[in-house]
Amino acid sequence: MPLTDTDRGAMLSVIGASSVDDLFVDVPEAARLSGPIAGLPNHASELAVERHMTALARKNTVAGEVPFFLGCGAYRHHVPASVDHMIQRGEFLTAYTPYQPEIAQGTLQMLFEFQTQVARLLGTDVANASMYDGSTACWEAIGMARRITKRGKAILSSGLHPHYVSVAKTMAKYTGDALATSAPTLTAETDIDALIAAIDGDTSCVVVQYPDILGRIADLTPLADACHANKALLIAVVTEPVALGAIRSPGEMDADIVVGEGQSLGVGLQFGGPYVGLFGCKDKYVRQMPGRLCGETVDADGKRGFVLTLSTREQHIRREKATSNICTNSGLCALAFSIHMTLLGEKGLRDLAGLNHALAVQAAERLAQVPGVSLVNDAFFNEFTVTLPVEARPVVRTLAERGVLAGVSLGRLYPGEDALANGLVIAATETTTAEDIETLATALQEVLA
Structure with missing residues (x-):
């Protein structure tokens, strides 16, 4: 460690502590270590650590x-090598949300283009500047439906990815939303008819994956009609965005909110993350959308420019009025997605x-x-x-x-x-x-x- 015993003593004297242990008195003694972690070496050379980590990495199947x-x-x-080259350009490279438009025009323009690409892909009127990943985007859509309908019951398709269901259940503990869930059956048919039958006057939304966890593809139009007849929303979840190059988009089938995982385009497997969440909706719901949206404008000289247009998140407005506590996005993953999409056309x-x-x-x-x-x-x-x-x-x-x-x-x-x-x-x-x-x-x- 860079600090000497003299350095530590001077710091402790300033804060009035006799030892470092005084800083941890609130931790139960049984939970504190009395010495180094067993089996972990105290010191090793950089070369030795590199060899050891390489040996561990070789245990993985590539x-x-x-x-x-x-x-x-x-x-x-396959992610083209040009994607990695482009995301490292200085005008684009960032992993964080832009705050000062005058020094973030490259990032803002990319996000503006990203939103356009996602909206066209999902078939929605508008899309935001991305979310953390597909599972959290799914939950945010459920929360958005609650705000819009003033109802707290969400019906989750049996074909929805169980990890997405797990995230929704975790969050619902703190919001009071009731989630109706079940496991899928090994049949060629999806559960669309059962979902329609389950909709009632307390339903805020129905969440369906497209294609679903078993790979099945359903026409969502009848489900959308049933939701709207009961003043509920249809949320469609897309975990494989490449599929939308071949099948109808959920927005075309009148889904109100479409969310998904963008990992397939521009982003490698990466041991499960970071990934990039996609989020689009109908224009009339845009002010209830979580995250932030980039918009196009002109500067004082009339030149084209980009800004954050809507930022209904807790860093920008009163916390109790925020639509989400999401305070950033996987900006680099969104950039990779957008560049890959641009290259494909x-x-x-x-x-x-x-x-x-x-x-x-x-x-x-x-x-x-x-x-x-x-x-x-x-x-x-x-x-x-x-x-x-x-x-x-x-x-x-x-x-x-x-x-x-x-x-x-x-x-x-x-x-x-x-x-x-x-x-x-x-x-x-x-x-x-x-x-x-x-x-x-x-x-x-x-x-x-």
């Missing part, structure tokens, strides 16, 4: 080095989506030939669910040991739900090869034999 079929909200896509996104779907169809057709494997849903984008004749979790572990990351077992996502234990969610993207698919099918057949 996504790009093995057949990779993991999805369920985090997807492996509309045609590029559609082509990318088509490639994803074609490879997923190829994977589904090949796996359906494996004895004992059944395809749950025959309509999907780049992710689908199969059932195995045995519990999926041990199979996934065995395949991982053989260098094949086969997918996400539903038993992992829904522990204790025996009816889902044999389910396996498999994702294929443009990074998947025909050889990868054959390797998975062959290895799976050997393990199940």
Whole structure:
């Protein structure tokens, strides 16, 4: 440590403490360490630490080095090298929210373009300058629906990602919102009819994932009509934005609020984060939207410029009037998303989506030939669910040991739900090869034999 004993003594004398331990008297003695942490070395050279950390890192299985079929909200896509080059340009590079427009025009312009891209992608009138990630954006949408409808009951689709449900439950403890939830069933049909039947006069919103956790795709129009007939809102959650290059956007089906995870575009897997939350809504609800929005204006000389137009967050207005306590966003991830989207363009996104779907169809057709494997849903984008004749979790572990990351077992996502234990969610993207698919099918057949 840089401080000497003399330095520490001088600091303690100023604050009137006899020792450092005096600063921790409020911590129960049983919870305090009496010495160094067992097993942790007191000192090592930089070279030794580097070697040790490298050895630990080599225990990881690198996504790009093995057949990779993991999805369920985090997807492996190819991010062009030009994205990393562009995000490091001085006029754009920042991980923080801009406060002074006169020195943040690059960041503000990027966020303005980002909002336009997200609004067009989600099919909404307006989008904000991003959220932390998809799960927190989902909760913020539920809170927004409560403010708009003055109701406190949210119906969550059984096809909503369980991690998103968990975040919503955590936050609802402090707001009093009642959340109606259930686990999915291994059927080709979604729960749209059940959701419609559950809507009543106390419902603030219905939250549905599109495509859902099993990869199923539903027409949301009847659900939107049912919500609006009961003066409730429809919230659509998109965890794979590339899908919107091939299927109708939720906004086109009259969803009131559309949120999602933007990780697929420009952002790597990164061990689960940081990611970037997408948030769009109808224009009439814009003042209840959390976060902040960038707008276009002109300066004193009539030149085009950008500013924060709406900032209904606690740092900018009275805390009790804030729509959210979110005080920043993953700005660098939003930048990467926007640059990747710009490089793709509309045609590029559609082509990318088509490639994803074609490879997923190829994977589904090949796996359906494996004895004992059944395809749950025959309509999907780049992710689908199969059932195995045995519990999926041990199979996934065995395949991982053989260098094949086969997918996400539903038993992992829904522990204790025996009816889902044999389910396996498999994702294929443009990074998947025909050889990868054959390797998975062959290895799976050997393990199940």
